[in-house]
Amino acid sequence: MAFRSVDFSLMRTKVRYFVKCYTYNQRCGISSALFMTGDQAKNNFSFISPVLDFDSKFQNISLLEKNVQLRGIPVNVHSLKRMWDFQEGIRATKKKIEEKRLEITKSIKELQKSESPEVISEIEKLKLLSQKVRQELKVVAAALWDLEGKVVPKFLSIPNVLHERTPEEKEELIHSFMDPPRKIQELSHIDIGNSLGVLKCIGPLCCYLKNEAVKFEMESIKFFVERLKDCRYVQFSNPDFVKSIVVEGTGLDQEDPFASFILGRDASDDLDEQNPNRLHLVGGASIAPFCSYFSKQLTVHPLPIKLFTIGRQYNSYPIQTKGSLLHSCQASAVQFFVGLQNCAVSETSFFDQMLAFLVSAYQDFGYHFRVVYVPAEKLASWESLKASIQMYSSYLQSYIEVGNVSVCEDYISKRLLMYHDVPGVGADFFRIVTGTVISIPEVLACVLEDPSNHKYGKLFLPPHLDNLFQMD
Missing domain, CATH: 1.10.287 (Helix Hairpins)
Known part of the structure; x- marks a missing residue:
């Protein structure tokens, strides 16, 4: 499965006109898509x-x-x-x-x-x-x-309140599984992937998976999805695009080209650049499409609402000088989303449950990882608390985030009017716990850089993944 280039590429939409991903430096004069003044x-x-x-x-x-x-x-x-x-x-x-x-x-x-x-x-x-x-x-x-x-x-632009567990300055280690690779890797995962025949990089924005890497992606996603289903999570289908109002509703700057890919019509079309309802390419496996679905809606379904989706995550990182799976513009991922009653105790309790679930799943996954609480400076504006699941890059000699779980409180639900029905009381706002279960590019990069994971010139799949593939 290929990680396709998305910058300056043309894509067909349902309304039969082309849209083009673009970035620009000047601001187009829209003060806010979320808040409209009377004029x-x-x-x-x-x-x-x-x-x-x-x-x-x-x-x-x-x-x-x-x-x-x-x-x-x-x-x-x-x-x-x-x-x-x-x-x-x-x-x-x-x-x-x-x-x-x-x-x-x-x-x-x-x-x-x-x-x-x-x-x-x-x-x-x-x-x-x-x-x-x-x-x-x-x-x-x-x-x-x-x-x-x-x-x-x-x-x-005022951020969410910080949770009492959020460290002020440095990461706080809360769990570690197995020991990190001791040997320093002199080759990057791109060089290793090319030599094993599992990666093909075409420029800084385009990397293709081949052979065992494709199996690894498919079976890793299946591995975590089966566990989510066992916990009665419902699979959901999200669009890859959201409106500017949703981007701003999740606390991002809807005019910042490095916050999301902003889409504009082809030059042959008449586009009003002052229109606040532009499209943004964020990917279905992200928080914004979930929020788009529940925005301006009163949900009567019993809480908690437990959903997950398999899809893409698009991140408008600065273009890299050469290809890399780390901080790639596009990633295959599994994202979960939970809507909870407006109760801080229940939210924290569910956060602990979800974190314990991910720790257990990653231990069964079989690779070294650690879990840390992310300091305030590295949180997104909508996050109150974030636990980061990280794997070790032997080439960079540092840890890379491969998954996470975050507490949102009612920050987004108040901005996008996401309500749920409280029997006998009336409408109240959601509290949200969400996160990325697994991001394939980062996991694969760390796996490739560990020499114990490739033997006889091939990427070695652990038995629990290889057996799943054989069963298919």
Whole structure:
């Protein structure tokens, strides 16, 4: 199975026009796809009105400041607080003017029931006052929209709260299985793969798997999928594309070409670059398509909802100078997604269960690995806690992430309005536990760099994988 090139490549879509992956440096002027101000709503349809619970975020300003500092985000929390208070002051003024306008309208309607000359004169005065108030309301609304367009996107960049287990600076080792390879590998996995006839690299963006490497990919995925099914996970089918609103809803910058592949139509098509609803190539085996499915939806299915999918992950990494399976733009992977009730205790408990499941599965997989808690600086903005499953690269002399499990809390569900029904109470937000069960390129790279995994000029498949292939 090939790892195909995705940068600057043309692909056919269902609507029968071509789209092209591209990256660019200039920003196209869209302040936010997730939040629309009133003036923007005249030209663009607002799909979602996210829950902006910034009042609660600013209740503990010191905790928020520590959060962004540990994550290395260049945000002045106190300045944001002042901007938010100023915006809320204007919003309160706008509300008072609207109430005053409604009072005037109500008074006019009451006076119109009488036909006396004095009442008619009073009505005319009120109409003039109403026009003045309406003009004042337009000025205040325009000022508020302009301020919201500049301020709210900055607030949306505020990351999720950190879990108490998240280490502040360094990785925290919580589990290790077997010993790492002792011998330093002088050849990279690409050189080894070429010599074994299991890899073919064509430039920095295109690597093909061959022979035993194809078997390894198929059987590794099957190995983990069977265990997920045993735990009653339901296989799900996701699209590879999502809208900008979903990308921003998951905490990524929808204008950043290194956050996701941004798609544009072919040059022959008329594309409005100001349109906030562009497509992004993220891959079905990622969190965004799951969130896209559950966004703006009230789920009545009993929780937890336990899903997994097999597919691609697309990551818009900077182009490498030569081919590598590490940090490749495209990867075959298995992703899981769990929707939980809005309870921190239940979420942490399920995180522990899923981590124990992955540790057990990787031990049966039979290769050396370790599990660490990822420090705050390396977390995505939507992650509260992340456990990283890592294998050892004998060539790089360092550990490489091959899987993970993360806690999301209700960060994404509030932004994308992902609800579930609580019997007898009403609607409440999801809490999400998600992660990558296995990413094939990284696993294969580490396996190839360990000399004990190839014998007699061939990639050696362990018995539990080789037997599965023979059974097919």
